[in-house]
Structures are given as structure tokens and as C-alpha cells.
Amino acid sequence: xxxxxxxxxxxxxxxxxxxxxxxxxxxxxxxxxxxxxxxxxxxxxxxxxxxxxxxxxxxxxxxxxxxxxxxxxxxxxxxxxxxxxxxxxxxxxxxxxxxxxxxxxxxxxxxxxxxxxxxxxxxxxxxxxxxxxxxxxxxxxxxxxxxxxxxxxxxxxxxxxxxxxxxxxxxxxxxxxxxxxxxxxxxxxxxx
Amino acid sequence: xxxxxxxxxxxxxxxxxxxxxxxxxxxxxxxxxxxxxxxxxxxxxxxxxxxxxxxxxxxxxxxxxxxxxxxxxxxxxxxxxxxxxxxxxxxxxxxxxxxxxxxxxxxxxxxxxxxxxxxxxxxxxxxxxxxxxxxxxxxxxxxxxxxxxxxxxxxxxxxxxxxxxxxxxxxxxxxxxxxxxxxxxxxxxxxxxxxxxxxxxxxxxxxxxxxxxxxxxxxxxxxxxxxx
Numbered sequence: 001x002x003x004x005x006x007x008x009x010x011x012x013x014x015x016x017x018x019x020x021x022x023x024x025x026x027x028x029x030x031x032x033x034x035x036x037x038x039x040x041x042x043x044x045x046x047x048x049x050x051x052x053x054x055x056x057x058x059x060x061x062x063x064x065x066x067x068x069x070x071x072x073x074x075x076x077x078x079x080x081x082x083x084x085x086x087x088x089x090x091x092x093x094x095x096x097x098x099x100x101x102x103x104x105x106x107x108x109x110x111x112x113x114x115x116x117x118x119x120x121x122x123x124x125x126x127x128x129x130x131x132x133x134x135x136x137x138x139x140x141x142x143x144x145x146x147x148x149x150x151x152x153x154x155x156x157x158x159x160x161x162x163x164x165x166x167x168x169x170x171x172x173x174x175x176x177x178x179x180x181x182x183x184x185x186x187x188x189x190x191x192x
Numbered sequence: 193x194x195x196x197x198x199x200x201x202x203x204x205x206x207x208x209x210x211x212x213x214x215x216x217x218x219x220x221x222x223x224x225x226x227x228x229x230x231x232x233x234x235x236x237x238x239x240x241x242x243x244x245x246x247x248x249x250x251x252x253x254x255x256x257x258x259x260x261x262x263x264x265x266x267x268x269x270x271x272x273x274x275x276x277x278x279x280x281x282x283x284x285x286x287x288x289x290x291x292x293x294x295x296x297x298x299x300x301x302x303x304x305x306x307x308x309x310x311x312x313x314x315x316x317x318x319x320x321x322x323x324x325x326x327x328x329x330x331x332x333x334x335x336x337x338x339x340x341x342x343x344x345x346x347x348x349x350x351x352x353x354x355x356x357x358x359x360x361x362x363x364x365x366x367x368x369x370x371x372x373x374x375x376x377x378x379x380x381x382x383x384x385x386x387x388x389x390x391x392x393x394x395x396x397x398x399x400x401x402x403x404x405x406x407x408x409x410x411x412x413x414x415x416x417x418x419x420x
Contacts, residue, residue: 017257017260020260021253021257024249024252024253024256025249025250025252025253026249027249028244028248028249028251028252028253029244029248029249032241032244032248033241036241036242037239037241042242049252050252050255050256050259053252053256054256054259054260057260130236130239131239148206149206149233149236149237150237150239170199170203171199173202173206174198174199174202174203177202177229177233178198178202180232180236181229181232184232184236185232
């Protein structure tokens, strides 16, 4: 049966697992992409896909069809990832109080003479530095940036996902861009 | 000319041309900054994501389906167990009320039992005193010992009479009231009581059949107390 997202969501809500299967098979790849960009880790992204669909299944009754099913699912995925990043952060904070030498790890990778900006002449190498730089953003900044930059979400959608005002969402995107530019500028300058 | 802030340039980039792009077209400085920003942001587009094949959705479903089944079973089990939980709750409530009621009854019974046994003891001691008075020879009888006994009995008699009134036991309260008046007369009798006073006291005990009443009441109280 050729279900539309809306029809499949309605049927799934009534307990039709075949309909939910259609939604899972249709949206898994895009959810994985979003999860990976938000968490930067393949294994975590796989877990997040699973968690996103489980949460979506539980909350199907709340899907009112006002937004596209994919958008609704992205919001759930973003929230699952935020939860994961926040729990990781709190664990890392506890760990860092015991191991302060870890603090400068990523900065060393970007700014230290180690690999040297002179070697970073290809933009693909900038991409290699992107993940450590993204990891330095707050969860909100990273989520806002990924949703804006990679998923093309508008500010209102990001604000709804983060549960903040539009201005705060917009400012989070800006702060993320600003931090990333500062972190990557030395390498980018050399590449140019 | 006011140049655009970095935030405005970022906003312009993501709004894909909508917004203050006229200024960027006219201002060389802003155009230069915008192009730099655009170059950076576009370079980040190539953030590589591990590729997932066409069958990825099916793989996700294969992992997900058992968890959904389990969840469905748990949900059903919850519905089946819900009436049992409700029944247990009601049973617990009823048992609680019954236990509380029984405990309350038990407490009342033990209180009444103590009272009845104390009353029986008191009446037996009073009975001895009354018997001594009944068998005494008025002309020669020395009341000093009985007066002391009567004073001892009087305080307890008052307490027992009040308790009997509170418990609504009018017959016992009446016997104790009669007894109290006699005890009061004995306790307050002058050391040199005349034989006539003594005789009047004996006649009063006799006319009110007090000794008999005290004996019966004492016996009943003991019997009832033992049953409780």
C-alpha cells in the first residue's frame, strides 16, 4: 500500500504496525544523517535513530499533522540528541574536575603547530577539523547550527525544537557560526 | 554608511537572498565580508556522513520491531493487571477499615474489662465492710477500723461511679451511688458514735438491700470482665 506520511501516521496511531514500518523505512536515513551531524559519532547516531522511532511510536497520539511528519520526527531526534549530549556533558564535567589536563585537547588540534596550517591546503581537511570544533559548541548551539545549516530548517522550527524564543534560536545559530569561524579560521586561511 | 553586523550577514546567508542584500550589493566592504563568510559556510557543507544503503530502513525496522512488540505486550499486560491492582487496592482498603474497627473494638473491650475487674474488686472489699457492719453489735462496736476502710473505699467508689455513668451503665452507677452514701456516713461517723447511729446505718443497709445489690453487681462485673 502506498501510504502518505499523514495516512501512515494516523494508521500507526491506531495500532497498525505495518503503517509505522512504512514511516520507519522511509525516514531512517534522514534521521540517521541528522543524528550523526548532531552527535558526530556513528554508534551514537545508530542508537539515536532507534530511540527517535521508539519515542515517536510512544508519542504518535500527539502528532497533529500541522507540520510534516518528517519535521516532527526531526524534532524528536533533535531532542533525543540533546538529551544524550547533555548527559554526556554532565559526565564529562564530572570527569574533567578529576582530569583538568583534558581541557585543551581540541584546541591543540586546531591551533597548535602540530599538523600545521600549512599542510591544510584542501577544504576536505577543514572538514576534518569541523567535528572537533562542533564538539566545542553548546548543545543548543550545535543543534541550532545543524538544523539551520544542514537540514535547512527555518528559525521558527528550530525555536520550537529547542523550546526557546525565535530570537534565542537565531542567536544560537549566529554564536555557533562565530565560534566555528574562529576555530577554523587559521586552517581555512591557509587553505585559501 | 552603516555596515552590516556579522549576525546580519549570517542571517542573510541563511535567508538565501531575502533581506538586506541591496546593501551588500552597494557596499564593497560588506560584500567582501559576506563572500568570506559564504565561502567558509559553504566549505562546511561537506561534513561527511557515513553512507547508509537503501535497505537501512529495513535494518532499523528489524531492530525496532521486537522493542515495539515488547512494549505492546507490556501495555496489554498492564491492562490485564489493572483490574487485579484495583481489586488489591480495594481489598487493602477494606482490610484496613476492618482492622482499624477491630482494633478499636479490642481497645474498648480491654478498657471495659479493666474497669469491670476493678469494680468487682472494689465491691468485694465494700461487701466485707458492709458485712462487718451488718454483724456488729451496735452498742459495743468500735467503728475506727471501718471508718479508715470506708475512707479508702470512698475515693475509688467516686471514680468507678463516674466511669459507670460515662459508659452509660446506669444500674452499676446506681448501686455505687447507694454504696457511696453509706461509705460517706461511715467515713464521717464520729469516733464516739452512739449505738443508735450504728443501728440506723445497719437498717439503711438492710432496707436498701445494699449488701445483696453489691454482691450481685460484683459477681456480674467479674463474670462480664472475664468474658471480655
